[in-house]
Amino acid sequence: DSGVTQTPKHLITATGQRVTLRCSPRSGDLSVYWYQQSLDQGLQFLIQYYNGEERAKGNILERFSAQQFPDLHSELNLSSLELGDSALYFCASSVGSWGNTEAFFGQGTRLTVV
Amino acid sequence: SQQGEEDPQALSIQEGENATMNCSYKTSINNLQWYRQNSGRGLVHLILIRSNEREKHSGRLRVTLDTSKKSSSLLITASRAADTASYFCATANQAGTALIFGKGTTLSVSS
Numbered sequence: 001d002s003g004v005t006q007t008p009k010h011l012i013t014a015t016g017q018r019v020t021l022r023c024s025p026r027s028g029d030l031s032v033y034w035y036q037q038s039l040d041q042g043l044q045f046l047i048q049y050y051n052g053e054e055r056a057k058g059n060i061l062e063r064f065s066a067q068q069f070p071d072l073h074s075e076l077n078l079s080s081l082e083l084g085d086s087a088l089y090f091c092a093s094s095v096g097s098w099g100n101t102e103a104f105f106g107q108g109t110r111l112t113v114v
Numbered sequence: 115s116q117q118g119e120e121d122p123q124a125l126s127i128q129e130g131e132n133a134t135m136n137c138s139y140k141t142s143i144n145n146l147q148w149y150r151q152n153s154g155r156g157l158v159h160l161i162l163i164r165s166n167e168r169e170k171h172s173g174r175l176r177v178t179l180d181t182s183k184k185s186s187s188l189l190i191t192a193s194r195a196a197d198t199a200s201y202f203c204a205t206a207n208q209a210g211t212a213l214i215f216g217k218g219t220t221l222s223v224s225s
Contacts (some may be wrong), residue, residue: 005157105156
């Protein structure tokens, strides 16, 4: 158990809908990262938050947004969903900067858009 | 864009054999990390090697780093069926704030 909790584990929704994925980081970790994993694109970095502030952005679509709350949990909001958004979405956390510390991953949320 | 690229994409071996996976990256790094992912599960950190290190061991894992060639290798000795998984190398983005992963090597160990 990595200590990172993601909910829900599975989500099935229709095109055009909006969903929210939730992540609770390991106790004491200030950074939260979101990744999207699909067969064709591999593991894509979406966005990072550190202690409530956005720190880095990757290949995140404008239809996607995220935030980190004062209790350090994070939510990833996906709107106007398309079939191509079907993927595994991972949250990870670390104490500080990625560069020098390992990351702890949650078990992911499998999103299926139908 | 991908920073690290693993090679081969897929590897099939018998239990007891050694498995070697390679990773090449593009820009200078402070360190390089290797992760394992069992099918459909979250990634698990295996080892971190810093740019001033050439080799690091952890149990049956041996990682080497050649910064002049911008490459790293992960060796798993005496493989077991439980080692069946995808293996990813990861390096930090230019800002040093996020880990960028390669597409991984899928290892299959049969008994």
